[in-house]
Each structure stands twice: as structure tokens, then as C-alpha cells.
Amino acid sequence: MNNKLFGTTIAALLGSSVLFFGVTQAGTYVINDVIFASKEFGDQTYIGPFDVSNLPEEEAAVTVQTGVKGWYDKAQVKIKLQDAIVPFPLEVVEFNTDSTLTSAQDGAKNELQFDVAEESVGTFLNQQFAPFVFSDEEIASATEAIRIQLASGRNNQTIDISSALFASTTIEATVSNVTFDTIETSVGIQNLLLALDGYAINSLTTFSLLDFIETADVGIVTEQDLTTVASILYASVLQTNFGVDERSIGPTVPASVPLGFEATINRELGVDFVFTNPNSTTFTLNFNNVGTSLNASITGLPLIYSYQTTLSNQEEYSPKTIKQYSSFVNQNTIRLKIAGANGVQVTVIKTIMSGEDVLETINISKDFYPPVHKVEVHPLTVIETAPAEGSGDGTTTDGTGTTPDDGTTGSTDGSTSQPSTDNGNGTSDNGSSTGGSGSGNDSGTKNDPTSDDTDPEYDKGGNVIPPSK
Structure with missing residues (x-):
């Protein structure tokens, strides 16, 4: 009986211990993980x-x-x-x-x-x-x-x-406005303006004029038509914060668009005009043509700053004269092949304004157009004729306009004396005078008023041509 009681007592104590331990552990879990839970983040957090x-x-x-x-x-x-x-x-x-x-x-x-x-x-x-x-x-x-x-x-x-x-506003303002005067508006330009008017430049997008005419119905347009429209579009873009990605100028000073704002187009060479809208809002292109005036504007949500473009450091370069020679040009005639024109260099400056305050000044471009040289075509050779015999004008056939002073000129009184030279024996070689008389000398008889011979003839080197017999 005592053994049975002892066993029962031991079992009760062991059960109580297990129960107490379990309750203790459960309480700790509840306190730490339920009541005062501490979160731990997993991998890749x-x-x-x-x-x-x-x-x-x-x-x-x-x-x-x-x-x-x-x-x-x-x-x-x-x-x-x-x-x-x-x-x-x-x-x-x-x-x-x-x-x-x-x-x-x-x-x-x-x-x-x-x-x-x-x-x-x-x-x-x-x-x-x-x-x-x-x-x-x-x-x-x-x-x-x-x-x-x-x-x-x-x-x-x-x-x-x-x-x-x-996001919900309808505010719109004109952020750019440019007018070109004295523009000869062709059918091609009118077609381009009609296609471009109202075109939306979406936010953060790039516009290419060559890409545009590939997709739009603009009919037949010339390179000059495209250049005129691209130029006024370029001038408009400069009055905004848009970025110009591609723009070129032609080889000569433009005649139809203002200096400094040319944006030439060449489809064969792929010369394009490209710009980007960096804003998160959309802008619209607008065009208007009245008489010889062409107007372009860009409208959209107002910009904070204003942009002004000016020209600076304009310089002109004179052309050179190039002489060419041709056998097809008449003597004493000069044919003008190319009239020539001055070259020009100009700097385009963009000023960013906040109200009346200048925030920044940027050199946009330095456009240089080389001079067109003047070209003259002259005759290939110049033929000069000798003066008539006995004219007494003192000219010779060498074209110099003066007679060489070799002591063989004619008499000063208009006589036709024949020049002679001293042969060393006191007589001249033509027998017209003797050394004793003093009429012979080293310079011939140019001062002999009694000479009645004809005037001598000379070659181009100034040498006497012997008289024919």
C-alpha cells in the first residue's frame, strides 16, 4: 500500500512539474512572440x-x-x-x-x-x-x-x-512668335504650312521635318520651300527652351530668310532640321501667311522664363578677283563670268530672362558664309601693231611706247637721213661724209640736217633692219 501511495505521489509531482514547465514556456512565447512580438525582415528586403x-x-x-x-x-x-x-x-x-x-x-x-x-x-x-x-x-x-x-x-x-x-488646367499662352517679311510664298510653302498648322509637339518627343513630310500629304515641295519653313520654325524654337538637335546652313548668304536663322534642307544628302520638346507638357505649332509675311508661333502652357535671340559680331569678307584667259574673248575685252559677293560671319546669341533679370547668355551658333570670288575672263594674247613709217610718234613695235636710245634714231628736223657708223678710216660706210670734215661720229648722222635718206626701221629688240636693195 505504501509503495502504491509513493508511486501515486511521484506521478502527481512529475505531472505538476511538466504542466508548470509547459505553462511557463507558453507564457514566454505569448509574451515574446504575441504580446511583444519582434519582427525580423527576410532575405532581399x-x-x-x-x-x-x-x-x-x-x-x-x-x-x-x-x-x-x-x-x-x-x-x-x-x-x-x-x-x-x-x-x-x-x-x-x-x-x-x-x-x-x-x-x-x-x-x-x-x-x-x-x-x-x-x-x-x-x-x-x-x-x-x-x-x-x-x-x-x-x-x-x-x-x-x-x-x-x-x-x-x-x-x-x-x-x-x-x-x-x-493636369486639369486649360491655360494656354503663346510662348514664341516670329515673322519673316518679304517671303515669296509658293504653292509648296502653302502646302507645308497647311500640314504643319496645329501640329502637336508632345512632351519629351523629337520632331524631324524630313520624317514629317514622309508621313504627311504635302504634295510637291522644293528644297527652297522646305528651307524657308524650316528656317522660320528654327527661329521660333530658339524663343523657347526646346533643344535643337540638327540644323545646317547653305554655302551662300541666304536671300529669302534672315541672316542667322537659316535652316537648310537637302533631302538627297539627308540634311534635316530636328528639335526636341524637353517639357512634360504638349505644345502646338501655328502658321499664318498674309501677303509676303510668314508668321509662326508656338502655343502651350506658359513657360517660366522668356527667351530672346540677337545677332552679334557680324563681319563681312571681300571677295578676291580671279583672272581666267580664253581665246574666245575678243582683244581689249574683259568678260565678267561671276560677279562675286561678300562673305559674312555672324554669331547668334540667346538670352534667358526671368522678368527683367538676365539669367544666362548662350552662344547658339556662329554662321559663316565664305565670299564668292569675282571671276574675269581675259583674252588669251595681246597683239600690238607698229606705228606707220615716218609718223614721228616715237613708238616702237615692242609695245613699250618709247624708242630705245641706241644712237640710231632719225634726225630731229624730220629729215630722212640714213644712219651711218664710223669704219675707222675717216669715211662713213655710206660715203656721205668724211672724217676730215667732222661730219662722221660714233652716233651716226642723227644730227645731220642735210641727210635726205628715209627713216630706219627697227625690229622689236630695237635693232636696225638693213634696207632692202
């Missing part, structure tokens, strides 16, 4: 750019907070509205640790949660983007757009709020 894989929530919180503190120290955030980009003050942004951790999912890339005050964003917008006036709804939309973009935690980012602000 990121919060913003920070890796929290396999970290308990407490350690993950420390990792993220430390990383965000470093982000505040070096991050550069800018806000873009149409063509204006300005720095955004991070002092108005507050990191929300609790919201970030509780919304994070295992094995995923999670976002950082920031709190951005609408009041601070409204003050920022009104200060930086005047003369725009923003409604409460627009400020709320801009605030949400900023908060969403900051969630990535990138150090350097530009947040475009244009779409958020103008």
Missing part, C-alpha cells in the same frame, strides 16, 4: 536604398535612420516646373520612421516615408515660380508629387511637378 535583410526590426530601424541622416547631409533635390529648375529646401521634409517600418514588406524594395507640409510647399512655389498663382488643389498635388519622388531616397534627383500642377 530593402527600405529605400538601405539593405535590411535578416535584421530584426529594431536593428533595421537603426540602419534606416542612420542612412537617412546621411542622405539629408548630401542629397540635392530640385523642383522642375516647365523650363525652370530650382533647388528644394530639405528642411521642410521630415522622415517618418514608424510609418516606414510598419509598411515594409519582406523580400521587397520598400519606400521611405516622408512628411512634407503643404504650407511649406505653397510658400516655396509662390516664391520661386512667380508670376504663377497656385490654388490649394495645385499645391496639394505638387506636395504629393514631391513626397512620392522623395520616397526612393536617391541622393540627386529633379522632381518635375508640371504634370501634377497642370
